[in-house]
Amino acid sequence: MSLDLPTPDYSRNMKLIGHSDIGGRGDGMQLMVHRGFAYVGHPWSRGFSIVDVRDPRRPGDVTYIPAPDNTWNIHLQAHDDLLLVINALDLFADVDVAQDEKVYYTKSIGDTFAGAGGKQAWTAGMTVYDISTPDRPKKIGQLDSGGIGFHRLWYVGGRWAYASALLPGFTDYIFVTIDLADPKRPFIAGKWWLTGMNKAAGEVLHAPEGRRWALHHALVHGDTAYACWRDGGLTLLDISDRSAPKLIVHRNWCPPYGGGTHSALPLVARNLLVVADEAVLDNEEDGRKLTWLFDIREPSNPVSISTLPVPDEIDYAKKGGHFGPHNLHENRPGSFVSDTLIFASWQNAGIRAFDISDAYRPRETGALVPAAPTVMTDRRPGRPRVIQSADVFVDAAGLIYATDYNAGLEIIEYGG
Template structure:
């Protein structure tokens, strides 16, 4: 067991019941945290999502839970505006998900503690994994299979009416195009496979997307129905792959990119955070990497490596140039990328491991309008509510 580590973070509250202890994405709307669950085989752990009243962050408590239908991995959710929540329906692998209905659920959350399903958007193949919603542009961006494409590609949906989303365009890397064949069902792709992971992120007329084993793409999205590849870079091989998120640093010509640590093997020299220089958009160039002390964490068990970030990095304001990065058994890390060539850690929070939860697996992170940070564990730890004090 290891004690809690906290530098420039303060714990406000903790709710171990979030997502039955094993969570993924978190969204905070109207004083309530919605937490998608990764599921599992242990008793009392389910696919689906839970809702928590966090209006008093020192006393968060569960007020609702929704359990997924059989065969569905239901762990990613996004606020889609107008009191609407989208929750993915991603088929479980193999026979378990054979007859499941892929797509996403549409919930009315006008009563935040009592979500009510009001619709479902059907999609082919495996169904969407980590998707994004751009509330400013009224768009949903989903990684999903599509006819004529090999593996998951970008589905762009107009959600000006979030109850009735409309497909604007479907786009993938040119080499994902294929002739004939129906969309497949591959919800757990190998680390080296070229498949959109997401979520794609838009800045101006550019979209940035991570394609797992297929690298990072800079895309001209001036016309969402006819997007064009501008630049691309891939480092798999020699690195392992599993490229997860690509996010611009404010209006600066740099991207922060994470490769997701996987469960099958711990890599000391792969699956970390990168910074890319995109001053020449046609030739993105990795210029630095960051990871915590490998000798300290790599042997603790579970996944060691990067996962996701708060998917908005500003170039001004109190969090200017700070990346909030989940690093599984190394907890949450705050990284200053003011100098993109030399990222510097400026804070961290690693929950204590206990006899009940021997391995910390900090999985995802979100924030609310007040600047509180919500850290989600996927191995029994639930949700910590934090304040960054750096």
């Protein structure tokens, strides 16, 4: 291995081949790799960066686009000549959240940040960029949503995009459809939420104490949105009418399990749905989090049939930081697409690959745990200096790209 590359803490059937400190902004959240460039959203540095990865072994120049004041751009989507970037209040800049992350994960954001507008101004919604020149994004459109803003998007081309949005009057993030017929003038066309979330309409939320019902995001296949609601579980939504989404089914396994339902990956050809519950507190304080496989042959009755193996080379629960699932590679058009091989970020246990050819007996087929960060960009006090692999993207050639809260961009070769 090159001396220029940090030596991973652990690897099996995966090899680190490239690394970027993202121009000194090592904090990364969501990433997209598109036309030889990695687009990385920043949770602490705000804004987003574009890394030239046309030579993945030697990542090149970095372009940084700052966020508006008091705003973060942690999630984004790139397809064809468009880049969509979320705008929301920088929630981790709040003193209470910085001191105790439970404030973020166990209370409705709409209640926690009620009245924040009187203290500061931020940008809420989504910005549309032209990336026909990949490393020189040109702003062409803006959607101003009001409220806290957007959290995460899904866009794979065409007229429609989808987002989790915390709009005025709601307790937390809900599902919205976005009309991009004119990318210069996007607008919200439809909305759907769990009963009780529309506080302005007099609804009363019945989430248990300490549980947060909030859409993390939804993946869309055809006319179905597969949506994850943190402690509110999973919904399948009929979006054949994009202006009026309708519920197909709602499933919630929290309690007895610890919630954090985060990412859904539909494998429609096999009638399977992969669903990851995010670990959100240190040392498994929120319980053991799992990634579930559902049989969705009957969409109105999804049935859990297995879970992915839990990394166990060491006792990761005692390593420090979060141990458990975070994101799944999402089989985007133009990226690596498989209905049998699943790639996932597992926070302090790094990046994992799973073979689900036998959906009843998934098995791990590769792993890489990057080295601990040398510089802490995460400005929250007392955070442990351990890897927290955040997002994973696999390109069409099978190269794995992964971000961390502090350790930059890893580029990994899979041996399978």
